[in-house]
Amino acid sequence: DAGVIQSPRHEVTEMGQEVTLRCKPISGHDYLFWYRQTMMRGLELLIYFNNNVPIDDSGMPEDRFSAKMPNASFSTLKIQPSEPRDSAVYFCASTLDTTYTEAFFGQGTRLTVV
């Protein structure tokens, strides 16, 4: 398997624009996680899915953020409208199950909102 694949790797957008980040988890993994990494706050869990169903979105900062997982091989994280403070590296991760297994991370999307 190629691992968790995220796209794009880098995204620069203007404030107010819609941004969509994409993730393809490892085939067969039941759980998918979206994290955000910033210097100030470190790694924060935004939302996670189990079998394509959102389980916990308590980490989503605002209503401007939304995530979907239409099928087992694809998920999106959307920010609309984007703001400069959303600038961060966004990671997608997947795990085989949640019984304390390690997460496999994608390479991240570096988002810059100007």
Next chain:
Amino acid sequence: AQKVTQAQTEISVVEKEDVTLDCVYETRDTTYYLFWYKQPPSGELVFLIRRNSFDEQNEISGRYSWNFQKSTSSFNFTITASQVVDSAVYFCALSEARSGGYQKVTFGTGTKLQVIP
């Protein structure tokens, strides 16, 4: 509350020196897991080790070793004979069970290790 503290923000060592990265955690659970991840300059997080709360045996993997001590709530990571390729940010993480079988994972703030040739 669940918490992971990595007090060392940055460490610099000269190649071939040994270095220990500290991790202290807080939890009320008796069953939990601890992890270490490596984040090289390329950006992705790479899993290094998982240790459950009932297994306090130290583990060695090549130049890497981990010391888990429940008495001090610590899970420290030692790199022996460090190499330039070890330069990265290292994260300690704590996983606890939550309803529905989900593990809630809390990451520390990371320790940036720079190995100088």
